[in-house]
Amino acid sequence: MKNLVRELRMEHGLSQGELATELDVSRQTINSIEQERYTPSLPLALGLAHFFGKTVEEVFDANGSR
Amino acid sequence: MRTAAGRRHSKWVVPLFSLALGFLFLGIQWSNGDPGSGLVSFAIMVGFGAVILFGGRSETIRGLRGDGRDERFRQIDVNATAFAGLVVITAILVGFFVELARGNDGNPYGLLGAVAGLAYIAAIVWQRVRS
Numbered sequence: 182m183k184n185l186v187r188e189l190r191m192e193h194g195l196s197q198g199e200l201a202t203e204l205d206v207s208r209q210t211i212n213s214i215e216q217e218r219y220t221p222s223l224p225l226a227l228g229l230a231h232f233f234g235k236t237v238e239e240v241f242d243a244n245g246s247r
Numbered sequence: 248m249r250t251a252a253g254r255r256h257s258k259w260v261v262p263l264f265s266l267a268l269g270f271l272f273l274g275i276q277w278s279n280g281d282p283g284s285g286l287v288s289f290a291i292m293v294g295f296g297a298v299i300l301f302g303g304r305s306e307t308i309r310g311l312r313g314d315g316r317d318e319r320f321r322q323i324d325v326n327a328t329a330f331a332g333l334v335v336i337t338a339i340l341v342g343f344f345v346e347l348a349r350g351n352d353g354n355p356y357g358l359l360g361a362v363a364g365l366a367y368i369a370a371i372v373w374q375r376v377r378s
Contacts, residue, residue: 206317209306213319222318 183242187215189233204228258300258314265296336363 190200190211197215201208204225213219214229221229230237269292276285302308309315310323343356 207306207309207315207320210317210319219319225318 182217182220183244184214184217185235185240186211186229189235189240190215193233200232203232256313258309258312261312262296262300265292265299268292269296332363336360339363 186200190197195203197211198208201211204211206225210219210221214221226237226241230240233240269289272288272292273282273285276282276288299308299312302312306315306320310320316324339356339360343353343360346353346356
């Protein structure tokens, strides 16, 4: 699923490992989300959005137009 | 709502389970008068447990061990389990038909196939009720 996780993570100056630690997932999971290979669960998507102070719709785009 | 991390277990669970299985193999094969095979089985299980326990930071090892599981790895685990189940059921069906072709009654493959089929239906019902 298209998303802005990589861009938001870079804006916050975080590595994939640091973001993974914040959300209690593996670094590989963050990488998979950024590479659009893995679609996170609703709880993780909400966690990512809340962490960056955004809504889920602002971070993820199910239609792939982002 | 379940968290992203969800349920994890100690990194000792799988190695200790492997060790217990190793002792079980050793005991059974030793009691059947084949201590050599028992020791080989025991060594294999201890080796597997050691690889899992001391396997370092590999995501695959940590996921197999259980302490590195997050929601993505749990999905990987479910898919891998389904694939393994499909392979086993295919092998059971092949064995069943081979046994029938040889003029036998198809057992134990028929029984194993019945257990697999019933377990699948029970799981479908259980998951439907829960969701």
